[in-house]
Amino acid sequence: MASPPKQRRPRDAAAIGALVGAVIEPVCAKRGFATADLIQAWAEVVGPRYARATQPDKLIWPRREAAAAGANARQGATLVVRVDAGMAIYLQHETAVILERVNGFLGFGAVSALRIIQGPVDTPPQPKRPKTISPAAEREAAAAVADIESDGLRQALERLGRAVYGEVERS
Template sequence: MSDRPERERRSGTLPIAAVIGKVIAPVLAKRGFASADLIGAWSAVVGPRFAATTAPDKITWPRRGAADEPGGATLTIRVEGADAIFLQHEASVIRERVNAFLGFAAIARIKLIQAPVARTDTAGTRPPPPSPRAKAAAEALVGDLEPGPLRDALARWGAAVHAEVERS
């Protein structure tokens, strides 16, 4: 019998959060974020007006003992084009919402940078319908199945897959 405790073994799959957390944590820490919570909830924090054209870029925390940097951290927000002026007017409201989300007055200042924002929210957007060629290819694959809901679902799925391959 060994003195070492046995490692807990898992069978099956792991939640993606358990795997991705270890990968993304160093990147977030480098950008000043303690976790991905603020990034994930950004659209709820800033509201629908700024959700698509802004993104939190980094949090700069003051150095310990720095007398010239009183207060909290600086949140740098990426903002696209003309929305920068509107966001500048709403900066104090955004700062209050971020601090409320974090649960304490962490952010003292907001810095805006005009830069492209990567689109991460694809909810509500649908891909274009499959082409007739993609539909025909899918129908050829399910042709041996007897007619019914399963065959119809497989044909739709196959057409969507063929359409995606055509687009890429």
């Protein structure tokens, strides 16, 4: 007797972050990063001064033979950071601070050295500025949401209204 065919169940919706992670993780592993967390949080780790002028390039772990050689062997990894030419000297002077921030982010002293290479840095796209709209449209957007009690919701809807009016006025 033949068994009835199995029913296929549709998959639930998945967060885009979960799907992107599956694609990015192998690339990060090739570059020495266990996860993409440090790359994603780089701007917060290094601060606003270096966020746009630097990016982590790769993490070089010491070979097991060198680590087992003795106390003189470096125990941590070397973080290679790509830096715009004009900022390299400043970053070099703050190497200890950057290493402390990176290790603080990772939760342990994984990185013991920083290698700086000069080169172009891929900068993230800048957020778009809100378009200016006429004062009449501004008043209309504010009046449309004036009855909403929640401040956060009212402000968000007002921003949305200004953006919509901005698009309509440009057309």
